[in-house]
Amino acid sequence: MKGMTIIVKNVTALLSGLVFLYGCYIVLHGHLTPGGGFAGGIIIAGSFILLVIANGIHYFRLNKEKEESSLFEGAGIFCFLLLAAGGLLLAVPVFFKNLLPVGTPGELFSAGIIPIYNIFIGVEVAAALLSIFLAFVIFKTED
Amino acid sequence: MDSLIPLFIIIPLGIAFLIPLTWRLIPGICRFLPSTGMLALVVIAFFLLFYVGEGVVTYKVGGWEPMDNIPIGIHLVADGLSMMMLIIVNIIGMMAGLFSIPYINKYTGENYYYSLFSLMVAGMNGVVMTGDLFNLFVFLEVSVIASYALVAFGTSKYELEASFKYQVLGGIASLFILFSLAMTYWYTGTLNIADVAQVIRSGSEGSTALFIQLFMVAGFGLKAAMIPFHAWLPDAHSSAPSPISAMLSGVLIKAIGVYAILRLFFTMFNITIEISYVITTIGVLSMVVGVLLAIGQWDMKRLLAYHSISQMGYVMTAAGIAMIIIAKGGETRVAALALAGGLFHMFNHAAFKSLLFLNAGAVEYSTGTRNLKELGGMADLMPITSITSMGASMSISGIPPFNGFFSKLIIIIAAVQGRFYLIALLAVIVSIITLASFMKVQRYVFLDKTRTQKLEDAREVPFLMCLPMIIMAILCLAMSLMLIPGIRDTFLLNAVNTLLSVIS
Amino acid sequence: MITYLLCFILFLVGLYGVLTRKNLIKIIIGLSVMEYSLYLFLTLIGYIEGGAAPIIDPSKPASLVVDPLPQAFVLTAIVIGLATTALLLAIAIRLYKKYKTFDIDKINTLKG
Amino acid sequence: METTLIVILILMIVGAIHALHARDLLSAIVSYAVVGYSLVVGFLVLKAPDLAIVQIVVETIALIIMISVLIISTREDLAKRETVIIKGQWYINVRNLAYIFFALVAGFFLVYFFNKVSYGLEPLGVHETRMATEYIKSGVEGTGSVNLVTGVLLDYRGYDTLGEATILFTAVMGILAILRLKTHKI
Numbered sequence: 012m013k014g015m016t017i018i019v020k021n022v023t024a025l026l027s028g029l030v031f032l033y034g035c036y037i038v039l040h041g042h043l044t045p046g047g048g049f050a051g052g053i054i055i056a057g058s059f060i061l062l063v064i065a066n067g068i069h070y071f072r073l074n075k076e077k078e079e080s081s082l083f084e085g086a087g088i089f090c091f092l093l094l095a096a097g098g099l100l101l102a103v104p105v106f107f108k109n110l111l112p113v114g115t116p117g118e119l120f121s122a123g124i125i126p127i128y129n130i131f132i133g134v135e136v137a138a139a140l141l142s143i144f145l146a147f148v149i150f151k152t153e154d
Numbered sequence: 155m156d157s158l159i160p161l162f163i164i165i166p167l168g169i170a171f172l173i174p175l176t177w178r179l180i181p182g183i184c185r186f187l188p189s190t191g192m193l194a195l196v197v198i199a200f201f202l203l204f205y206v207g208e209g210v211v212t213y214k215v216g217g218w219e220p221m222d223n224i225p226i227g228i229h230l231v232a233d234g235l236s237m238m239m240l241i242i243v244n245i246i247g248m249m250a251g252l253f254s255i256p257y258i259n260k261y262t263g264e265n266y267y268y269s270l271f272s273l274m275v276a277g278m279n280g281v282v283m284t285g286d287l288f289n290l291f292v293f294l295e296v297s298v299i300a301s302y303a304l305v306a307f308g309t310s311k312y313e314l315e316a317s318f319k320y321q322v323l324g325g326i327a328s329l330f331i332l333f334s335l336a337m338t339y340w341y342t343g344t345l346n347i348a349d350v351a352q353v354i355r356s357g358s359e360g361s362t363a364l365f366i367q368l369f370m371v372a373g374f375g376l377k378a379a380m381i382p383f384h385a386w387l388p389d390a391h392s393s394a395p396s397p398i399s400a401m402l403s404g405v406l407i408k409a410i411g412v413y414a415i416l417r418l419f420f421t422m423f424n425i426t427i428e429i430s431y432v433i434t435t436i437g438v439l440s441m442v443v444g445v446l447l448a449i450g451q452w453d454m455k456r457l458l459a460y461h462s463i464s465q466m467g468y469v470m471t472a473a474g475i476a477m478i479i480i481a482k483g484g485e486t487r488v489a490a491l492a493l494a495g496g497l498f499h500m501f502n503h504a505a506f507k508s509l510l511f512l513n514a515g516a517v518e519y520s521t522g523t524r525n526l527k528e529l530g531g532m533a534d535l536m537p538i539t540s541i542t543s544m545g546a547s548m549s550i551s552g553i554p555p556f557n558g559f560f561s562k563l564i565i566i567i568a569a570v571q572g573r574f575y576l577i578a579l580l581a582v583i584v585s586i587i588t589l590a591s592f593m594k595v596q597r598y599v600f601l602d603k604t605r606t607q608k609l610e611d612a613r614e615v616p617f618l619m620c621l622p623m624i625i626m627a628i629l630c631l632a633m634s635l636m637l638i639p640g641i642r643d644t645f646l647l648n649a650v651n652t653l654l655s656v657i658s
Numbered sequence: 659m660i661t662y663l664l665c666f667i668l669f670l671v672g673l674y675g676v677l678t679r680k681n682l683i684k685i686i687i688g689l690s691v692m693e694y695s696l697y698l699f700l701t702l703i704g705y706i707e708g709g710a711a712p713i714i715d716p717s718k719p720a721s722l723v724v725d726p727l728p729q730a731f732v733l734t735a736i737v738i739g740l741a742t743t744a745l746l747l748a749i750a751i752r753l754y755k756k757y758k759t760f761d762i763d764k765i766n767t768l769k770g
Numbered sequence: 771m772e773t774t775l776i777v778i779l780i781l782m783i784v785g786a787i788h789a790l791h792a793r794d795l796l797s798a799i800v801s802y803a804v805v806g807y808s809l810v811v812g813f814l815v816l817k818a819p820d821l822a823i824v825q826i827v828v829e830t831i832a833l834i835i836m837i838s839v840l841i842i843s844t845r846e847d848l849a850k851r852e853t854v855i856i857k858g859q860w861y862i863n864v865r866n867l868a869y870i871f872f873a874l875v876a877g878f879f880l881v882y883f884f885n886k887v888s889y890g891l892e893p894l895g896v897h898e899t900r901m902a903t904e905y906i907k908s909g910v911e912g913t914g915s916v917n918l919v920t921g922v923l924l925d926y927r928g929y930d931t932l933g934e935a936t937i938l939f940t941a942v943m944g945i946l947a948i949l950r951l952k953t954h955k956i
Contacts, residue, residue, distance in 0.1 A: 037823070042915035045713065045819035047923070049737055049934075053827040060834060081174060081946060088939050089171040092164065092932065116716045116910045125915050125924045128931070135935055136737075139942045140831055143744050147838050150751065150949040167936060174943070215929045221904045228929045260955055266947035273940045280933060288731055292933035295738050296940055299745060303944025306749055309953045311756050315765055318682070318749045325689050325742055326676060332696050332735065333669065339728065340703045340891050343900035353900075365887045659885070661772060661894055664779035666884050670877050671783055675790035678869065683795050683840065687802045690832070691786045694809050697825070698779070701816045704902075707895030711817045712918035714910050724817045726909070726918040727902040730927060732821050733919065734934045740828050741941035744835055748945045751839045760795075 014067025023065035030058035038133035039126065043119070048129040052136025059137075060144050068152050080141040087135030094127060155205055158198055159213040159230050162240060162283055165191045166276035170269045177265035184265065188272040189251035195244040195279070203237040208648060212285060225346040231285035234648025235497075239282040239413055242504045245629070246404045247275040249622035253512050254397035256616045257519060261395075267307060274300035274401065278409040287335050287345045294331070294410055298324055298377070301406055305394040316389035323376060323386045330373035337366045351422045351656065367429050370418060371436070378411020380470065381440035384463050388447075391459035392524075396515020399455060403462040404508030408500055412469050416497075419477070420653040427481045434474025434577075441467030442580055445587045454514045454524045454595065458507065461550065461591070464584060465503045471581070472496025472565045475572050486654060488571045494650045495564030502557040502633055506549040509626040513543040516615045516623065517599060526598040533600040535612045538620045540600040542627040547596055549630045551589035557633040661702055668695035682750040682760040686743060693739040697732045704728030771815065772894060778812045795840050803833055820919045 014020060037044075038051030115121060169191045173184045205211075210233040218227030251271060258267050277297025284290050302324065306317030339345060341362050342353040354363055376383035387407075391399040419429065444464030451457035472492045479489040516539045517532060518524050533540040549556030552563075562585055569578035614620070636645050672695060675688025704725035712726040750760065757765050785804040792798035806829035813822040892898065899906065905922055913921035923931050 042917050042920045042924075045711075045917065045919075046823050047820070047917070047920045048931075049733065050820075050824045050827055053824075053831055057827065057831065060831075064834075081942065084939065084942060085171050085175045088935050089168070089175065091935055092167055092171060116714075116914050116916050121914050121916075123914050123925075125913065125920060128924045128928070129920070132931070132935055136938060139938045142942050143945055144831075144835065144838075146945050146949045147748070147751065147835055150951070151838065151841075163932075167932075170936075171939065216925065216927075218926060224901060224904070226901065226904050227926055262952055262955055263947050263950045266943050266950075269943050270940065270947065273936065273943070276936070288734075289927075289930055289933065292734060292738070292930055292937070295742075296933055296936050299741060299937060299940045299944060302745055303940070303947050306752075306948050309752060309948060309950075314749055314753050314756065314948075318746070318753065321742070321746055321749065322676060322685055322689065325746075326673070326692070328742075329669075329689075329692050329696060333699070335731075336696060336700050336703060336728075337887075339700075339731075343898065343902075345727075345901065349901070360887075360890045361883075362887050362890055365883060659888055659893060661775045661779060662888050663881065663885055664776060664783065666881060668779065668783050668786060670880065671786045671790070674873055674877070675786070678873070679790055681795070683836070684790055684798060686836075687789050687798060690802065691782075691789070691805055694782070694805055697821070698782075698809060698812050701813060701818050701821065702775075702894060704818075704897060705816045705895060706897050706899075709817060711819050712906075713819070714916055714918065716910065716916060723906050723918070725897055725899050725902045726905055726922050727899070729818050729821055729919045730922040730930070732818070733824055733923060734930055736821070736824055736828050737934055738937055740832060741937050743832055745941055745944050745948075747835055747839045748948045752948060754839075 015065055019065050023061050027058040027061045030061065031055055034058060034133075034137070038129055039119070041129035042121065042125045048132025049136055051129070052133040053140055055133065055137035056140035056144070059141050063144070063148065068148060080138045080145065084135055084138035084142060087131050087138055091128065091131040091135060094124070094131065155202075156211060156213050158202060159211070159232050159283070160215070161198060162195055162279040163276060165195060166272045166279060170272040170276060173269045173272070174265050181264075184268060185255050188268055188275070189248045189255075191272065192244040192248040192251060192275060196241060196248065199237055199240040199244060202232055203234070203241065203644065203648075206232050206234065206237060206648075207644065208651070209233070210652065224344065225349055228289050229285040229346060229348075230283045231347075232283065233652040234650075235413075235417070235652045236282050238497075238501065238645060238649050239409055240279060242501055243275065243278045243282065243405050243409055246401065246504055246508050247271075249512070249626055250397040250401045250404075250508065253400070253515065253619050253622045254395070255618050257395065257397055257515060257619065261308065263307075267304070270300045270304050270307075271398075271401075273297070274304065274406070278405060282409055282413060285347050287338060287347060287350070290414065291328070291331055291335055294377075294414075295328060297406065297410065298328065301398070301402055304398045305390050305402070307395055307398070308393075310393075312389075313393040316386075316393040320386040320390040323383065327373045327376035327383070330369050330376070334366045334369040334373060337362070337369070341366065347418070347422050354422065355424055363423055364426065364428060367419065367423055368432075371415070371429075371432060374411050374415045374418075375436060378407050378415065378466055378470075379440075379463055380411075380436045380466070381443050381463065382436070384440065384444070387463060388456050388459040391462070391511075392453055392455040396455070396511055396518060399459070400508035400511035400515070403459060403511060404504045407462065407466060408504060412466060412473075412500060415470075416473055416653060419473075421656045425477050425481045427478070430474055430477030430481045433470060433477055437467050437470030437472075437474045438577060438580060439467070440464065441471055441584050445584045445591070448591055449587065452526045454517065454526060454529075454599065455511065457526075457591065457595065458510050458514060461588060462503075462507055464588065465499070465507065465550070468562065468565060468581065468584075469496045469500045469503070471577060472499065472568065475569055475574055475577065478574075479572050480654075484572065488568055490650050490654055491564060492568035492572065493653060494646055495561055495568050497649050498564060498636065498646055499558075499561035501636075502549070502561045502630075505626060505629050505633055506546045506556075506558060509542060509546040509623060509630065510550065512619070512623050512626065513539050513546065516619055519615055519619065520612045526595065529599045530602040531600075532612065536614050538614060538623060542623040543600065544596060545627040545630055547592040551592050552585050553589075555634065556630055557636075558630075560634050560637055662699070665695050665699045665702065669699075680762050682753065682762065682765075685762075686746045686750065689746070690739065690743055693735070697735060697739075700728045700732045700735070774815050775812065775894075778808050778815070781808050782812075796837075799833065799836055799840065802836075803829065806832070820917070 034054030037046035041047030280293030379387040448460035549558040672692030709724040915921040
């Protein structure tokens with residue numbers, strides 16, 4: 012499956028950068044506008060999936076890509092757990108405490124630890140969905 | 155001391171996330187990681203059980219204090235019952251983790267197996283410890299999704315089909331539970347179990363509580379494989395890898411099914427006559443029909459799976475009897491006795507049923523077949539497996555020195571004292587049929603001398619599989635000591651009092 | 659009250675689909691439709707007449723706001739639904755490779 | 771507002787029924803997508819923008835995965851086999867009739883019981899919050915996040931979101947375990 016026509020390939024090459032940017036925007040502004048770690052992560056995964064669909068299966072060296080994306084995912088969620096349990100280690104005996112200063116609501120750096128949680132969840136969700144999609148695609152072509 | 159409580163979630167989750175990351179570097183250590191993690195959790199659980207003792211410790215996640223006594227954040231509850239469940243879950247998890255190291259060697263993708271295994275235990279720890287309804291649903295989904303994938307781990311025809319059937323029925327059950335949570339939130343506006351109990355007790359006696367309870371019984375009953383919803387259990391447990399079916403049948407249907415029903419129906423709702431009759435009939439039905447289905451089986455693991463249904467029926471009947479007595483306002487001493495018998499039998503069943511599944515796994519590992527007709531004369535070829543299997547069979551069919559006998563005895567005594575003579579009679583008959591069915595297993599697998607040629611090369615399983623079996627057999631004997639007054643108070647009566655404290 | 663009732667009817671349609679359809683993919687669709695009805699049911703519970711969306715503009719103090727708690731549950735439940743649907747599809751595709759069909763009757767080898 | 775919800779719900783029910791009875795799978799998935807995307811409109815009407823954005827994106831990903839599963843079973847052979855009607859055996863028809871009758875009775879009983887119960891509870895639009903009053907009153911100061919839903923998700927009930935991210939991680943581990951190509955070492 013050599014992917015789609017040349018027009019689709021060029022358009023997606025341009026488009027997926029924008030989609031990726033939009034996903035990062037949604038993740039970073041999770042505490043200000045609707046959306047957040049989950050929605051933004053899925054949009055970022057969508058931009059990669061767009062590339063794989065448009066440029067056909069061989070575009071990524073798929074098996075290596077799948078391993079890397081599941082590694083990314085494990086790292087993302089492990090940092091999320093470390094952050095959540097961070098309070099326990101720094102002698103604040105409470106799981107999931109909002110440690111950082113809360114700042115004035117409405118600005119970008121405002122909700123304490125919430126934006127950092129959002130970033131880690133965004134990474135984890137994006138890598139997870141990419142791994143799922145690649146697993147399905149690899150299983151169909153190889154078998 | 156309080157900050158030990160979230161460790162029950164952090165350690166298994168940390169291990170589960172680390173294993174895929176570090177599998178390439180240190181596969182040897184990663185294999186032992188889940189078992190050592192659960193060993194540490196068992197020690198913490200014992201320590202906390204003595205620390206908690208009679209009272210209840212609520213741990214507020216995120217440090218959100220209740221605002222004019224309406225709880226805001228999620229509360230983790232550590233009391234007698236949840237600590238006992240944690241001890242049982244983590245002991246069986248450690249044993250199955252050790253057993254699966256040589257067993258899973260012949261599959262590829264071991265890092266996925268160990269990661270999913272510790273995720274399943276993390277989910278069960280999460281379910282047992284939460285005091286919040288939606289959190290219970292989330293962690294229930296974590297352990298159930300991990301068990302769907304683990305049932306289909308061997309990806310043969312039967313395992314895939316069994317896992318699909320298990321997943322569809324499990325999915326329907328989860329949606330029934332989510333629907334009952336939505337109705338609870340609509341009725342009470344809050345999700346903390348203690349808070350919901352407060353609102354329902356002060357609220358009007360409408361049929362809303364009964365409607366919610368019916369959907370909860372349907373949802374959790376399907377997770378606990380009670381009779382009207384048991385269709386998935388024999389296929390899922392017989393085609394899963396053996397350490398996984400030991401975990402599924404030994405702990406998963408308890409920590410998610412029966413424990414959730416007991417916790418929610420005793421603490422959250424006030425016990426009415428209708429619900430207690432529903433629970434008792436489900437319990438008696440699964441007790442009787444489970445064992446009748448089990449007689450005709452010739453596949454070892456399928457037979458054990460049907461027996462799980464009937465043993466879970468014992469626990470539900472005991473709980474049902476306690477609920478009827480409380481609903482009718484009888485003396486709570488008999489209700490406490492019935493509940494103590496039910497809980498004691500649940501803990502015992504975890505020990506001997508998972509040991510039986512490990513034995514079946516050991517026999518399958520060395521001979522390659524589970525069909526009783528083809529097996530024979532394993533006693534002299536596999537001494538350790540046959541001894542532990544004999545111990546487990548005696549304890550499940552209730553022969554005195556073993557723990558099964560005492561818990562069934564307490565249930566029958568409570569049934570007689572509560573003037574449920576029919577239930578007591580049925581319990582005795584079912585126990586006799588269980589004895590007959592397990593003698594059949596012993597005879598065909600271990601004692602029958604006529605051995606087919608193919609089985610000559612069968613030899614004893616490696617040490618890492620024998621160790622858990624020996625420890626579990628000793629556990630089966632040791633748990634009958636739980637009736638001695640000294641030990642009984644900390645282990646058993648704390649759990650019973652937490653359930654009954656809300657009523658008295 | 660009619661909206662809650664229609665939600666419950668959609669739930670029953672999904673349940674009917676799961677229990678009676680013979681095709682694997684249609685069973686997965688039925689399960690997913692049941693989930694969709696529950697998401698709508700939870701959001702309906704949290705709706706307050708005349709309330710604004712739960713994003714409070716710090717400059718002008720908030721008027722009446724819709725209940726954010728059920729929305730947090732539905733957000734969690736949506737991702738749970740995605741996870742279960744993806745796992746079901748993985749098993750369905752593997753079954754298709756072995757049996758060359760999506761039909762339950764031909765796959766039904768295990769005794770119930 | 772209530773009438774738009776009723777129209778959306780009727781559209782979803784019709785879409786669901788067609789999805790379950792469609793002859794071939796691709797049209798079943800299209801009507802399933804109708805149900806999903808009309809749910810997005812429902813969320814917007816119910817003042818839940820967070821859910822609308824998550825649902826529209828999740829629905830797209832679910833459709834991509836479903837269609838990737840479906841491509842291998844081509845449309846024609848499915849259509850042909852679906853229309854095979856079991857002729858002649860009378861007990862099959864009676865059994866199907868019994869199923870449909872039983873489904874209708876159970877459905878009617880459940881709907882009646884649900885209706886009786888839902889009259890005792892708060893109607894649509896009237897909702898007296900108990901646990902959530904604290905989130906609305908001091909949500910912004912407590913968590914600092916202007917978006918209350920993210921505040922609830924990540925700070926008041928952050929433990930839920932940890933479970934949530936774990937579920938996605940479990941699903942990925944499960945799928946990678948099930949779809950691995952060589953399952954046995956020998």
